[in-house]
Amino acid sequence: MQKKVVLFAVCVFALLIQAEVFAQADTVAVDTLRSRYVPTGIRIGFDAIGPIKSSIQDDFSGWEVQADVDFDRYFLAVEYGSWERNFASDLARYANDGRYWRAGIDVNFLRNDPDRNAFTLGARYGRSLFSETMDISREDPVWGTLSDRFSQSDVSSSWLELTAGLRVRIWKVLWMGYTGRFKFGLSTRGNTDMLPHDVPGYGITNKETTWGFNYYLMLRLPVRNAPPPPEKRK
């Protein structure tokens, strides 16, 4: 499954680049085109929501870092993070802890911006490895008092995301931006006695799809001078 998704992403990326080359072959020199697909910089950053959420919510602790590199209007994006959840009530106690990563491609639809600000649509493949425990105690009208502890480790989940984002240059190399995520296609392996309640990087699992939001503060490290943006067609 993982290989198929990666292969699919590579094929889509190759087709998008090929279509771009053919569309503009009559007006732009080939050398200029090739140079446009050489990365001009690497952007690295962290999610500002994670630390804020960790400090104000007792049941959450987490962080996330991200990086992307440009290939003309396309960005190869990678995100890595960690999160823990702790829910406790008189009925049950639940805790999980895990790491996750996502990788995918964004396409910029603000091509002519002089500051290289970007509005992007994209896709991600996400994967999470985590452990979880649950302690329960309940009074059942038929079976009486029931209590038990469920625990499982090395549970892995994968999912897909459609993303929309904005990247804005604030000052020199300082950037900020957000990514909204529509998450779907969650599948989990390694679970036996428990079904996951919360998957690190994905979220609550009680519905077929879910939403996510990250607000990033980033630094962009230039590696070469960017070519001028393409001229608007008359």
Add this chain to the structure above:
Amino acid sequence: MMRNTFAVFIVLIFVSGACLDEPDCYLLNNSVVGIAFKKLTEPNADSALTVTALGTSDPPLLFWSAEFSENADTAFSRLNLPLHYFQDEIVYLFQEEDTLRFLRLGYKSQAQFVSEDCGERYVLSDLRVLEHNFDSVRLIVDVPSRQSGTIHLQIFR
């Protein structure tokens, strides 16, 4: 331009927060199995099983007994019975006038935390007939239900 961008950031943060909702705590477990009794000679019609007592062996529970029931009708054509979600099998006992019938069912039970308000739920699946001393038992639906209404097993006598 920059002011508009900030406005979009703020609006989206509030929208993402407003989309959160709480699950309903009602009928979380799918732990009900429906049984229909039939005769081998008339498989399309329900046939009543006359019992004097009905229960489980582990834990030893008496669900119903003619001795303690005000209802004089001891014939059941359909039954809805609870599955023990802390176990992966259960034995139902049906005491007829002169015969003790049993039905041993296997299933997969998985616990899932729902919320701090609701606690946990149990998702049961892969219902199987392991052993019985009826003439024949046919599995119709292998996923137990949250409430009565679905027939999962047909028991032929």
